[in-house]
Amino acid sequence: MVEDVRHYESLLQVWHYHVVDDAIQNGGYHQAFHWAKVLHGNGDNAGTKLLADCYRYGYGVRRDRERARELYRQAADNGNDEARKILEKW
DSSP states (O other): OOHHHHHHHHHHHHHHHHHHHHHTTTTTTHHHHHHHHHHHHHTTHHHHHHHHHHHHHTTSSSOOHEEEEEEHHHHTTTTTTTHHHHHHHH
16 A cells, blocks of 8 residues: 555656646746646655756746755755756856
């Protein structure tokens, strides 16, 4: 039962990543921001990086480079290599 729940949660996260990516690709920036916040709020490290991207580029939210940097730092501190590479070039 617990494994079924974890599997379901994993599938749901993958679906959210696709929703965020599709929204960004198709100009649905408010939707991308919403789902990135959901992922981040659930403690998802990749979601934190996606939320940082939203703040960095203004996807569905006013651009805020400082907030983006904070979120990239949080994601990098939790092992997200993409966020770490972004911060190295910051």
